[in-house]
Amino acid sequence: MSRLAIKICGLSTPDTVGAAVRAGASHIGFVHFAKSPRHVDAAQIAALAAIAPGHMEKVGVVVDPADDLLAELTAGGALTALQLHGKESPQRAAAIRQRFGLPVWKAISVKTRADIDAATAYVGAVDLLLFDAKTPDGSALPGGMGLRFDWTLLRGLSIPMPWGLSGGLSADNAAEAVRITDAPLIDVSSGVESAPGIKSVDKIMAFCKAVSAC
Numbered sequence: 001m002s003r004l005a006i007k008i009c010g011l012s013t014p015d016t017v018g019a020a021v022r023a024g025a026s027h028i029g030f031v032h033f034a035k036s037p038r039h040v041d042a043a044q045i046a047a048l049a050a051i052a053p054g055h056m057e058k059v060g061v062v063v064d065p066a067d068d069l070l071a072e073l074t075a076g077g078a079l080t081a082l083q084l085h086g087k088e089s090p091q092r093a094a095a096i097r098q099r100f101g102l103p104v105w106k107a108i109s110v111k112t113r114a115d116i117d118a119a120t121a122y123v124g125a126v127d128l129l130l131f132d133a134k135t136p137d138g139s140a141l142p143g144g145m146g147l148r149f150d151w152t153l154l155r156g157l158s159i160p161m162p163w164g165l166s167g168g169l170s171a172d173n174a175a176e177a178v179r180i181t182d183a184p185l186i187d188v189s190s191g192v193e194s195a196p197g198i199k200s201v202d203k204i205m206a207f208c209k210a211v212s213a214c
């Protein structure tokens with residue numbers, strides 16, 4: 001078993017949740033965003049989360065969510081964390097954490113060093129920072145596009161809170177990403193798909209195996 005936490009994001013079927021469990025992932029992610037090919041509703045999230053063991057973290061990925069939506073997604077207790085993947089401010093993120101009583105992750109869109117420096121505004125407001133590649137202006141999705149950023153920007157990162165690396169990872173490059181960044185958690189979505197939104201059991205297995213070897 002790897003010392004690294006692994007989040008397989010954008011799961012939408014029982015067999016791929018099962019694959020993530022068998023492969024040894026520590027976290028699974030469910031995307032609730034209508035424009036995403038990975039979109040799942042509250043009922044689907046509850047059913048999929050129920051397949052995974054209790055110790056596995058179940059992360060709900062949302063984009064600039066209203067409180068009503070968060071109330072719906074968290075009502076059944078299926079999720080163990082919320083990942084904010086929009087333009088939520090530190091104040092909004094902190095308010096969500098307080099109101100819904102779940103750990104809150106903030107995705108930080110990264111292109112330059114300044115993007116990483118700006119993430120310090122979230123220290124104390126959220127529980128984990130997920131550094132992800134910035135998607136181009138006008139993109140349909142703020143994440144899950146298989147894009148990577150310059151991983152050397154994270155070398156020697158000194159931030160007083162948990163963090164993770166995301167964006168363009170796959171079985172082929174995960175070891176290099178970990179070597180460069182020393183990330184304690186890595187997150188993957190399209191790198192374990194055969195087509196947008198279609199997760200591959202074989203690729204999930206290969207990804208977790210590659211990471212476990214780090």
Ligand SMILES: O=C(O)c1ccccc1NCC(=O)[C@H](O)[C@H](O)COP(=O)(O)O
Pocket residue numbers: 009010029031033036037038061062063085132141142143144145146147166167168169187188189190191
């Ligand atoms: O995956 C999506 O479709 C998505 C849609 C809207 C907001 C966030 C989304 N994904 C967030 C994730 O955590 C992805 O795993 C992350 O962006 C990395 O994706 P990828 O580069 O495809 O591995």
